[in-house]
Amino acid sequence: MQFPKKDILDMASLSAEEIMLILNTAENMKEISERPIKKVPTLRGKTVILLFYEPSTRTRLSFDIAAKRLSADSLSISAGTSSVVKGETLIDTAKNLEAMNPDMIVIRHSSAGVPHMLAGRVKASIINAGDGMHAHPSQALLDMLTVRQNKKTLEGLKIAIIGDISHSRVARSNINGFTKMGSSVVLAGPPTMIPMGIETMGATVTYSVDEAISDADVIMMLRIQKERLKSFSFSTEREYAITYGLSADRMKQAKPDVLIMHPGPLNRGVEISPEVADGPFSIILDQVTNGVAVRMALFYLLSGGVKNADDN
Amino acid sequence: MLTIIKGGRVIDPGNLNSIMDIHISGGKIIKVIETGNNDESADRIINAAGKIVTPGLIDMHVHLREPGHEYKETIASGALAAVHGGITAICCMPNTNPVNDNRQITEFIIKKSKAASAARVYPVAAISHGLEGKVLNEYGDLKQAGAVALSDDGMPVTDSQLMRRAMEYAKGFGLLIISHCEDPDLVADGVMNEGAVATRMGLAGIPNAAESVMVKRDIALCELTGSPLHIAHVSTKESVAAIREAKKNGIPVTAETAPHYFILTENAVGQYDTFAKMNPPLRSEEDRKSICEGLSDGTIDVIATDHAPHSILEKDIEFDMAANGIIGLETSLSLSLQLVDDDILSMEGLVEKMSKNPARILGFENGIQADLPADITIIDPDTEYVIDVTDFRSKSVNTPFNGMDVKGKAVLTIVGGKIVFDGLE
Numbered sequence: 157m158q159f160p161k162k163d164i165l166d167m168a169s170l171s172a173e174e175i176m177l178i179l180n181t182a183e184n185m186k187e188i189s190e191r192p193i194k195k196v197p198t199l200r201g202k203t204v205i206l207l208f209y210e211p212s213t214r215t216r217l218s219f220d221i222a223a224k225r226l227s228a229d230s231l232s233i234s235a236g237t238s239s240v241v242k243g244e245t246l247i248d249t250a251k252n253l254e255a256m257n258p259d260m261i262v263i264r265h266s267s268a269g270v271p272h273m274l275a276g277r278v279k280a281s282i283i284n285a286g287d288g289m290h291a292h293p294s295q296a297l298l299d300m301l302t303v304r305q306n307k308k309t310l311e312g313l314k315i316a317i318i319g320d321i322s323h324s325r326v327a328r329s330n331i332n333g334f335t336k337m338g339s340s341v342v343l344a345g346p347p348t349m350i351p352m353g354i355e356t357m358g359a360t361v362t363y364s365v366d367e368a369i370s371d372a373d374v375i376m377m378l379r380i381q382k383e384r385l386k387s388f389s390f391s392t393e394r395e396y397a398i399t400y401g402l403s404a405d406r407m408k409q410a411k412p413d414v415l416i417m418h419p420g421p422l423n424r425g426v427e428i429s430p431e432v433a434d435g436p437f438s439i440i441l442d443q444v445t446n447g448v449a450v451r452m453a454l455f456y457l458l459s460g461g462v463k464n465a466d467d468n
Numbered sequence: 469m470l471t472i473i474k475g476g477r478v479i480d481p482g483n484l485n486s487i488m489d490i491h492i493s494g495g496k497i498i499k500v501i502e503t504g505n506n507d508e509s510a511d512r513i514i515n516a517a518g519k520i521v522t523p524g525l526i527d528m529h530v531h532l533r534e535p536g537h538e539y540k541e542t543i544a545s546g547a548l549a550a551v552h553g554g555i556t557a558i559c560c561m562p563n564t565n566p567v568n569d570n571r572q573i574t575e576f577i578i579k580k581s582k583a584a585s586a587a588r589v590y591p592v593a594a595i596s597h598g599l600e601g602k603v604l605n606e607y608g609d610l611k612q613a614g615a616v617a618l619s620d621d622g623m624p625v626t627d628s629q630l631m632r633r634a635m636e637y638a639k640g641f642g643l644l645i646i647s648h649c650e651d652p653d654l655v656a657d658g659v660m661n662e663g664a665v666a667t668r669m670g671l672a673g674i675p676n677a678a679e680s681v682m683v684k685r686d687i688a689l690c691e692l693t694g695s696p697l698h699i700a701h702v703s704t705k706e707s708v709a710a711i712r713e714a715k716k717n718g719i720p721v722t723a724e725t726a727p728h729y730f731i732l733t734e735n736a737v738g739q740y741d742t743f744a745k746m747n748p749p750l751r752s753e754e755d756r757k758s759i760c761e762g763l764s765d766g767t768i769d770v771i772a773t774d775h776a777p778h779s780i781l782e783k784d785i786e787f788d789m790a791a792n793g794i795i796g797l798e799t800s801l802s803l804s805l806q807l808v809d810d811d812i813l814s815m816e817g818l819v820e821k822m823s824k825n826p827a828r829i830l831g832f833e834n835g836i837q838a839d840l841p842a843d844i845t846i847i848d849p850d851t852e853y854v855i856d857v858t859d860f861r862s863k864s865v866n867t868p869f870n871g872m873d874v875k876g877k878a879v880l881t882i883v884g885g886k887i888v889f890d891g892l893e
């Protein structure tokens with residue numbers, strides 16, 4: 157199957173078959189990262205621009221490594237270091253980038269919809285590396301790859317996502333992704349952090365973390381940001397940790413083979429206690445490894461890759 | 469010089485609804501008589517057979533960008549856009565730069581609009597100095613200079629005491645207060661209607677309550693002061709219900725909505741289309757239906773456009789940073805005629821919302837009868853066409869209606885006896 161999309165903008169626009177193809181391709185890519193010489197010539201001569209309007213070390217590094225392992229030329233532009241801060245509009249920037257003839261542009265932006273906007277203006281493939289509260293498809297894909305690796309399936313699982321759903325593009329992308337593959341998603345958090353109409357995306361909602369994690373196969377904890385205090389989303393970190401945090405004690409009622417995930421960076425002691433974050437159920441570091449593989453797969457497929465990755 | 473509008477269906481609600489001839493001379497209507505062969509002395513005969521002839525349409529909520537942002541719209545381009553859309557009079561909001569909060573700006577606007585010789589332009593002056601919600605302006609001076617109403621449109625008056633005093637003080641000068649109802653704390657960083665669509669798109673939402681809490685406050689202040697109050701751009705079902713209830717209780721409140729609130733819903737935001745971004749935002753289908761009901765049962769008195777020109781500099785950018793507002797002068801009539809097609813309003817009802825009621829609320833002379841100024845709109849109700857921004861007189865093109873199929877349009881516009889737009893030939 158040839159990958160039929162020009163861009164990866166969000167999980168909502170990917171079909172179950174496309175998701176499966178990405179995950180299978182990523183599975184093959186993992187092997188490359190385990191070789192002593194972690195580099196294949198597949199994308200030699202291709203140019204990837206990493207355009208980050210929001211600070212991010214982890215995601216940018218992950219995309220950068222992925223590009224390099226496939227021998228693509230990658231260059232990073234961050235809002236702090238280029239003309240993007242000097243009153244140049246997004247469209248100006250897009251036109252300038254277009255003139256450099258990149259094959260792919262990875263973009264992160266604090267405004268939802270920016271990757272969509274860019275995709276309509278440039279010939280290069282756009283990969284959304286996170287846009288506002290909207291979507292973060294590569295994160296959802298790596299989460300799904302990690303779960304599949306551990307559970308051997310993505311069907312019939314119960315995924316609990318806990319925390320600030322309102323502000324989370326990771327939650328939105330995972331709801332779309334997991335429900336598409338036949339799993340169910342339950343959301344939990346304080347009502348201030350559950351956005352209106354989220355159940356129309358196919359998830360169920362509870363305000364009780366205990367209820368959400370009982371019989372969950374996967375528990376995904378979201379980062380709590382102190383800034384949310386200003387918008388009255390919660391009272392204190394102390395009360396948040398007690399009511400909505402994942403403690404060792406609370407873990408006692410979870411399934412024995414439950415997986416604990418977190419998109420990072422962690423707020424130890426707030427949404428997740430250190431024992432749980434570092435405990436036996438945690439696959440948080442697997443997520444990081446799989447991130448590179450998924451991003452390699454996206455680069456490969458968007459460059460028109462049709463063969464299996466291991467043909468290289 | 470005698471002009472006769474011949475053989476059109478003259479609709480002046482409460483006065484006329486039949487095939488008549490209108491004789492115009494010296495800028496006024498001199499007589500309205502049964503159609504016949506009595507036109508030997510006419511200098512010009514306008515054949516209006518098959519057309520609808522109405523008192524000039526009035527848009528009581530328009531943003532012209534002069535002074536300050538002439539690249540978006542000037543007083544002249546706005547006045548020309550109005551008559552191209554069949555509108556003979558517009559009220560322009562004070563959020564220019566500098567703000568229209570003093571005699572000089574009000575007089576400047578009137579002077580400029582006279583030179584344009586298109587639609588009549590009636591300035592709405594600011595309630596508070598600089599729209600800052602702190603100090604009342606000199607309403608007496610502003611009225612003398614030609615301001616017809618007061619509004620801090622765009623900047624809600626959050627200080628309830630100031631709003632109360634503004635309403636009382638305005639009453640002393642016989643000026644109407646027009647309220648932009650929006651609680652900025654509830655809006656917070658919202659950029660579209662709160663609900664499933666915003667949630668899926670990852671955009672911060674604006675709840676209906678952000679509008680209705682202030683509608684309800686202002687109704688309470690209207691009841692307290694007995695001063696007439698006009699609620700701008702009603703978009704939610706809760707606001708409609710509150711206004712309906714207030715009217716039932718005899719509180720002197722009136723209200724307007726805009727075509728986008730009875731035609732579009734939040735779904736129009738689609739792929740982050742900034743041309744569907746305005747304030748208040750496009751709401752849900754349920755709200756849209758309530759707006760239609762409010763128009764139909766008389767809760768909403770007026771259709772105005774909230775014409776808000778912006779250039780690509782403000783619109784072709786990130787959705788959450790893009791400016792609010794769409795243009796409306798040249799689409800308002802065609803879009804509103806859909807209400808007649810959908811049996812929400814009769815043709816008479818439409819003329820009330822777009823001409824008679826705004827005139828009544830603002831105290832303008834208006835109607836098809838002898839001795840009144842000849843401000844007249846001739847409408848072809850049957851022409852089907854596609855809305856095309858390249859045909860607009862406005863300097864801006866920010867409308868989500870470009871490319872839409874519509875039926876009915878203004879074909880001739882007369883202001884003070886002068887033909888200012890002629891699309892008949």
Ligand SMILES: [Zn+2]
Pocket residue numbers: 621622648700701747
């Ligand atoms: Zn307003």
Ligand SMILES: [Zn+2]
Pocket residue numbers: 529531561621622774
């Ligand atoms: Zn306005």
